[in-house]
Amino acid sequence: MHRKSCSLALILVTPLLLGWVQFAHAKKMYRWVDENGRIYFSDVVPPDQVQHKRETRNEKARVLNVVEKAKSPEELEQQKRLEALRKEQEKIIAKQAADDKVLLSTYRSVEDMNRALDNKLTLMTGEKAMLEGNKQRLEQQLLQQQQQAANLERNAQTVPEKLLSEISATRQQIEQNIQEMARYESNKQSVEKEFKASIARFEFLTQGNKAGQSNPINPLTDDAPNQLGLFTCKDAAQCDKAWKIAGEFVYKYANTRHDVDNEKLIMTAAPFNDEDLSLSVSRLDRAGVQEIFLDLRCKASNIGKELCNSEKAQSIRRGFAAYIQLQLASDQ
Structure with missing residues (x-):
């Protein structure tokens, strides 16, 4: 029995030993594992083995490159969809980088930005005064026209069509004025909101992130797997809530510092070390359907690629939509 066990062990080990003997004489060697778990080393990959994941190694057995299965x-098809989503997210990231460049080249300090906001609001105050003046003038004009029509009626005279048309036109002008006032208030709120967001972004870019590192990665359950890391919103209201949850998800599972956080993009800093895992979510509008897309970034190294391809990283992607759904359900 002992002799039989030794013979079996030699059969299994011999291919590996032969591979290493060849390895010593080759400048480049391929290593792969077939569907039965057998390990191969060769300077040529046979046509019937090209479907397997393989490593390219040098004469010192160092991994030079990895070709996925x-x-x-x-x-x-899934990869095609994923690349399309990434392209859309890259556009948002590129726009953010361009906006940051403009922001830093336009202002020297937060004080400059506050002065610019004050100047903008001062100009808008003049616009408001003009609208209010027009409203008072139109209301006075309407009052006079109505009094003229009332006097004619008291004297049993027919109100001319021209006067009736003028009254109708004045009322329409007043309604337009009311709408312009509403647009003014909305525009003012947008300007203040955008400036405040720009000021916060300027402070972040010039002072750095003081929040420190985010929480370390924790394993996720694999319920309701979503290979794309894509959450589809039912409506705008749900998407607003989901966007906030998506941001919490990014900061919970990424291990690089905060970088961008706005209404279209939430992203942690680019990976610097092999162990860094950067996450980003983008809010997309595709054919009228709002979606939130999660992507992962690792360092462009063999170890970094292995991290992004690892089960731990992929479980983060798969768990994204389920995480949002769970949080939305718990808030109801």
Whole structure:
């Protein structure tokens, strides 16, 4: 029995030993594992083995490159959708970078920005005064027209069509004035909101992130897997709530510092070390449907690629939509 066990062990180990002997004489060697778990080393990959994940190693056995296993048609379609989502997110990231550049080149300090806001609001106050003056003038004009019509009626005279048309036109002008006042107030609120967001962003860019590192990564359950990391909103109100939850998710599972946080993009800093995992979410509007897309970034190194391809990283992507759904349900 002992002799039989030794013979079996030699059969399993011999291919590996032969591989290492070849390795010593080759400048480049491929390593792969087939569907049965057998490990191969060779300077040539046979055509019937190209579908497996393989490593390219140098004469010192250092990994130079990794080629992932061949994807199924379903995986290729999923990859196509994922790349499309990433392109949309990259546009948002590029716009944010451009906005940051303009912001830093336009203002020298927060005081400059506050002065610019004050000047903008002063100009808008003049616009408001003009609208209020027009309203008073139109209301006085309408009152005079109505009194003229009332006097004619008291004297049993027919009110001319021209006067009736003028009264109708004045009322329409007053209604337009009311709408312009509403637009003014909305515009003023938007200006103040945008300036406050820009000031906060300027402070972040010039003073750095004082919040420190975010929480370390924790494992997620694999309920309701979503391979794309995509949450589809039912409506705008739900998307507003989901966006806040998505931001919490990013800061909970990324391990790089905060970088961008606005209405379209929430992102942590780019990975610097092999162990860094950066997360980003973008709010997309595709054909009238609002979606929130999560993406992961790792350092462009072999270890970084392995991290992004790891089960831990993929479980974060798969758990994203389920996390939002769970939080939304708990808030009801």
